Amino acid sequence: xxxxxxxxxxxxxxxxxxxxxxxxxxxxxxxxxxxxxxxxxxxxxxxxxxxxxxxxxxxxxxxxxxxxxxxxxxxxxxxxxxxxxxxxxxxxxxxxxxxxxxxxxxxxxxxxxxxxxxxxxxxxxxxxxxxxxxxxxxxxxxxxxxxxxxxxxxxxxxxxxxxxxxxxxxxxxxxxxxxxxxxxxxxxxxxxxxxxxxxxxxxxxxxxxxxxxxxxxxxxxxxxxxxxxxxxxxxxxxxxxxxxxxxxxxxxxxxxxxxxxxxxxxxxxxxxxxxxxxxxxxxxxxxxxxxxxxxxxxxxxxxxxxxxxxxxxxxxxxxxxxxxxxxxxxxxxxxxxxxxxxxxxxxxxx
Amino acid sequence: xxxxxxxxxxxxxxxxxxxxxxxxxxxxxxxxxxxxxxxxxxxxxxxxxxxxxxxxxxxxxxxxxxxxxxxxxxxxxxxxxxxxxxxxxxxxxxxxxxxxxxxxxxxxxxxxxxxxxxxxxxxxxxxxxxxxxxxxxxxxxxxxxxxxxxxxxxxxxxxxxxxxxxxxxxxxxxxxxxxxxxxxxxxxxxxxxxxxxxxxxxxxxxxxxxxxxxxxxxxxxxxxxxxxxxxxxxxxxxxxxxxxxxxxxxxxxxxxxxxxxxxxx
Numbered sequence: 001x002x003x004x005x006x007x008x009x010x011x012x013x014x015x016x017x018x019x020x021x022x023x024x025x026x027x028x029x030x031x032x033x034x035x036x037x038x039x040x041x042x043x044x045x046x047x048x049x050x051x052x053x054x055x056x057x058x059x060x061x062x063x064x065x066x067x068x069x070x071x072x073x074x075x076x077x078x079x080x081x082x083x084x085x086x087x088x089x090x091x092x093x094x095x096x097x098x099x100x101x102x103x104x105x106x107x108x109x110x111x112x113x114x115x116x117x118x119x120x121x122x123x124x125x126x127x128x129x130x131x132x133x134x135x136x137x138x139x140x141x142x143x144x145x146x147x148x149x150x151x152x153x154x155x156x157x158x159x160x161x162x163x164x165x166x167x168x169x170x171x172x173x174x175x176x177x178x179x180x181x182x183x184x185x186x187x188x189x190x191x192x193x194x195x196x197x198x199x200x201x202x203x204x205x206x207x208x209x210x211x212x213x214x215x216x217x218x219x220x221x222x223x224x225x226x227x228x229x230x231x232x233x234x235x236x237x238x239x240x241x242x243x244x245x246x247x248x249x250x251x252x253x254x255x256x257x258x259x260x261x262x263x264x265x266x267x268x269x270x271x272x273x274x275x276x277x278x279x280x281x282x283x284x285x286x287x288x289x290x291x292x293x294x295x296x297x298x299x300x301x302x303x304x305x306x307x308x309x310x311x312x313x314x315x316x317x318x319x320x321x322x323x324x325x326x327x328x329x330x331x332x333x334x335x336x337x338x339x340x341x342x343x344x345x346x347x348x349x350x
Numbered sequence: 351x352x353x354x355x356x357x358x359x360x361x362x363x364x365x366x367x368x369x370x371x372x373x374x375x376x377x378x379x380x381x382x383x384x385x386x387x388x389x390x391x392x393x394x395x396x397x398x399x400x401x402x403x404x405x406x407x408x409x410x411x412x413x414x415x416x417x418x419x420x421x422x423x424x425x426x427x428x429x430x431x432x433x434x435x436x437x438x439x440x441x442x443x444x445x446x447x448x449x450x451x452x453x454x455x456x457x458x459x460x461x462x463x464x465x466x467x468x469x470x471x472x473x474x475x476x477x478x479x480x481x482x483x484x485x486x487x488x489x490x491x492x493x494x495x496x497x498x499x500x501x502x503x504x505x506x507x508x509x510x511x512x513x514x515x516x517x518x519x520x521x522x523x524x525x526x527x528x529x530x531x532x533x534x535x536x537x538x539x540x541x542x543x544x545x546x547x548x549x550x551x552x553x554x555x556x557x558x559x560x561x562x563x564x565x566x567x568x569x570x571x572x573x574x575x576x577x578x579x580x581x582x583x584x585x586x587x588x589x590x591x592x593x594x595x596x597x598x599x600x601x602x603x604x605x606x607x608x609x610x611x612x613x614x615x
Binding site for chain 2: 187
């Protein structure tokens with residue numbers, strides 16, 4: 001149980017960066033961007049290919065991010081300059097990226113032009129690099145000792161991955177928060193909120209959509225690059241349904257933690273990604289369900305996340321209304337009583 | 351300040367639905383002019399506004415703003431010089447963003463947007479100061495989302511946002527039409543103050559004849575894509591609704607009919 005939740009949290013935090021990307025396109029820009037399914041794999045395949053060739057994992061990850069940015073920009077161009085419907089532009093980019101990703105990974109083999117999988121065992125990764133530093137601190141031992149004293153059996157081999165992921169994700173979160181408060185950030189938000197208005201304030205909405213989508217997909221590709229290094233494999237199929245996972249995270253997070261401010265919403269999205277993973281992990285522990293059912297469970301989770309908040313809100317409203325009504329009746333009652341006693345007193349005084 | 355030369359615009363040309371929206375429009379606004387535009391539905395008022403703002407490109411003719419030919423300049427570039435308030439109170443502001451963020455968007459209208467914070471201490475001070483002039487207590491609600499404001503409040507905010515970078519031209523597109531009489535009066539007064547304070551060259555479309563007579567130093571009447579009447583200064587001060595109606599009848603040789611009834615107060 002503990003190890004299952006632990007693994008879910010680790011994965012959830014990596015996916016959280018992707019979810020932040022989806023938040024940027026889906027919520028901030030109000031653009032349902034399906035590029036995500038492709039750009040996640042682009043991030044993974046670029047990172048894996050470069051690491052395979054012996055590049056520094058950090059360099060590989062940054063290049064992956066840059067290519068994600070380019071992919072997003074192209075979707076933006078298709079939509080704004082090519083006047084292609086938003087959904088269709090994303091799907092076109094996603095399908096094109098499928099072939100491109102095969103080609104990118106194909107660079108690592110001479111036997112064919114495309115390659116569907118690159119295993120990354122025995123290679124360096126951002127995590128293995130951090131691990132070297134982390135293990136000198138000896139924190140793992142302390143925590144695990146403490147946990148085993150609590151009676152928890154299956155202990156994780158290291159807490160380093162979790163710690164560095166939390167650090168990276170929080171860094172990205174604060175970066176996104178800050179960016180959305182800059183002049184350009186405000187203009188991007190206004191583009192998603194009221195295009196006509198922001199155009200009348202001298203902003204080129206086309207450029208803003210393109211930059212916004214680039215930024216969004218850079219985060220998605222970054223997440224893909226990290227996930228490939230975490231799971232030690234880049235696979236052409238790893239992006240299938242990624243947009244739904246991103247949406248699930250955004251919707252779950254928003255429903256539970258609210259959207260009062262940007263800072264709160266981005267935190268909610270991160271939490272949503274983790275919660276989604278935990279729920280999925282727990283669901284898969286049910287015996288009749290198989291790993292292949294993952295996508296089905298995801299669909300069910302998203303449907304629940306979309307419908308449950310409505311029901312809860314309706315109920316809350318009903319409660320609020322009836323409570324307030326009772327209060328008002330009580331107030332009126334009190335007033336009447338006061339009046340009555342007032343009249344009685346006046347009479348006795350006479 | 352604003353020159354329209356021989357502006358022509360036809361919609362659905364060479365089809366049975368062809369409509370001549372603007373027919374040889376010539377108009378010249380001097381700096382500080384406040385022109386009110388009246389005319390029945392379909393007279394071409396909104397088309398003219400969209401032409402000036404850049405939302406539409408004329409089929410023929412030139413538009414100059416501040417001695418610069420802007421005929422082919424895209425809307426987003428032109429709007430650094432043009433403030434605009436729409437009829438729909440929802441149209442001029444971003445509802446999911448806060449009051450101060452909306453003001454920040456307006457504030458950077460004529461500057462290049464960069465990675466500077468949109469709202470900093472200094473700007474917040476400026477925003478607060480200008481909000482105080484509205485007397486709507488908005489200066490104490492800087493972090494309220496604009497979607498929570500009433501229509502009147504939003505329209506007042508739109509007007510402030512449109513004017514406070516002192517654009518070369520201010521376009522008001524029936525900006526009080528969607529409000530109740532009390533709110534409309536408030537916005538009308540506010541318009542008067544803000545235009546006078548910033549000495550803005552203004553073009554205001556209205557369906558309310560009284561408003562057209564009360565505001566501004568010039569009045570033009572449009573019909574079927576043409577400017578059929580121009581009244582200025584002294585003459586405008588002596589104008590009444592009855593005189594205007596009579597004038598229309600004299601020029602067009604017909605009574606203001608059904609949809610022109612909208613013109614009355």
